[in-house]
Amino acid sequence: MTTKIIVRFDDICPNLNWEIFLFIKKELQDLGIRSVLGVIPDNKDESFLKYEYKENFFDLINQYKNFGDTIAQHGTYHKYTTTSKGILKINNRSEFAGHDFKYQYKLIKKGKQILVSNNCWQPVFMAPSHSFDENTIEALKKLGFKSISDGYGFFPYKEKGIDFVPQISSKPFNTGFGLATICIHTNNLNKINIKKFLEFIYSNRSRIISYEEYNSIKSPSKYIDLGLNFVSRKIISSVRIYKKLSNKNFFK
Secondary structure, three states, X not given: OOOEEEXXXXXXXXXXXXXXXXXXXXHHHHOOOOOEEEEOOOOOOHHHOOOOEOOOHHHXXXXXXXXXXXXXXXXXXXXXOEOOOOOOOOOOXXXXXXXXXXXXXXXXXXXXXXXXXOOXXXXXXXXXXXXXXXXXXXXXXXXXXXXXXXXXXXXXXXXXXXXXXXXXXXXXXXXXXOEEEEEEOHHHOOHHHHHHHHHHHHHOHHXXXXXXXXHHOOOOOHHHHHHHHHHHHHHHHHHXXXXXXXXXXXXX
């Protein structure tokens, strides 16, 4: 048995390190790999403004959608307005967690409307910095979202009426079972990172699935799944603390 893999790209917006992203994306497309693109509907994160602005951004996103990639709404502005860690307790910053339901509903709806108007909305969500709370989930359900690309564990699970597709590491790995979503921030990659990532992709092509195929990955038991969720939460929390203290990059 092997771990099935979903490839996810975060922070996709008009201001992006396009040289790196387009290079990696072409390699994946040549292999027929469908990935998840976390698209920021209306970027207001100033840290991205140093990168090239692409005028035909949504035309390109629709090309990827037609290829078979999954378009996930990656927040609305990607602008942090609270210090809440949310449900997953990973980062103490959020665009959503800590705000009331009405505020979050309005904000998410605005992002959805932008994607809908550009013909690229799909019912998938990923929160900036992995930070969302119960109000976020309720707002997402009311707005027609079906799944969140996030969560602990090694199998997809349903909680509070929405599917969670676990994303616990940026580093490719193989536990021998279940599902792993590897998360790529192309703005942060150097030549060594890119080489290692593509080498992994080439040698593990048979394990890579599209986002929609998460429905085919079933846990052998809900009790096993709960145990793995708990264990992965503890392990990943410790690893993230180590990374922050040592300034380690998983691809190095």
